[in-house]
Amino acid sequence: MMKIQVRTNENISILDISGSIDIDSAEIIEVTCQLLRYKNTDILFNFEEVESIDYNGLSILVIAYKNILNHGYRARFCNISMQVIGLLKVAHLDSIFEIYPNEKAAIKSFNEAISQVEKKALRRRFDRLDVRITVTYSLFARPEVSYEGKVLNISGSGMYIYSKDTFPMNAKLKLQLNLPGINGIIDVRGIVVWGADREIQPHASPGMGVEFRDITHENQKIILDFIEKNISHRSSTELYSE
Known part of the structure; x- marks a missing residue:
């Protein structure tokens, strides 16, 4: 059961959310x-006591976030667990929501212009790699019909596909990835967990977030090694495939 406590810090309302x-x-x-x-x-969502969140909960956060922006105010998020970060990455929302490691950093961001270098450092700690690589996919129930899209980002838990051919929530997919610098095709299964919100994700619409399911240890290691190598040594703008 979720609970909310509201407190203030000057002109910022802080929502301490606990539970699921x-x-x-x-x-x-x-x-x-x-x-x-x-x-x-302005509003700061403090997730320090949040135990879990699902994609229905994520949709509620998007509605609240849009309401705040539509009223001309700002929203920030802090103390987010890696489980929630994983959901945001798959939904391509970690580049939309402004996320900070703790309350102090979030409060500071309301009062000071945070530099692009600081923003980049904060995002890199979440291990989501921005790419532009081709993925071929099909519905699990209809493998004979294939589609093609562009992976905009990838993490160890899933990826975001930019494509006009999208499917509803919970659709099961077969995916084939050709990662630059990796020999061979990587076959993975996934489930659609997010559809692009055109209002706050115009650059990523149409598209869908896909969470990996039943991925083999070997394939997951290949993906994680690929992400770690390229976050550490290359600019994501170099990672393109035709």
Whole structure:
């Protein structure tokens, strides 16, 4: 069960959220709307006590986030667990939401212009690699019909595919990846867990987030090694395939 406590720091409302964020967490939308209506405030979501979040909960956060921006205010997120970071990466939202490792850094960001170097350092710690590589995929139930898209980013838990051929939530896919510098095709299975929100992700729409499922240890190691190598030694703008 989710709980929310609200406190303030000057002109910032801090939402201390605890428990699980899921389909029953619409209170997040209600609380943010009340704050925007009566307090004229920027909002910081503190996830230090959040135990878990699913994709229904992620949709609720997107609605709250859009409400804040539409009212002309700012939103930040802090103390996010690696499990939640994984969901954000697959949904291609970690480049939309402004995420900070702790409350102090998030509060500072409201008051000071954070440099591009600092932003890059914060994002790199989450091990999501921005790429532009081709992926071939098909529905698990119809493997004879294949589609092609561009992987915009990849992590150890999944990837975001930019393509006009998208599928609804929970659709099961077979995917074939050809990673630059890696010999052979990598076959993986995945499930659609996110559809691009055109309003806040215009650069990634149409597209879908796919979470890896039943991935072999060998293939996961290949993907993780590829990410680590290229985050450490190359600019992501170099990672293209035709």
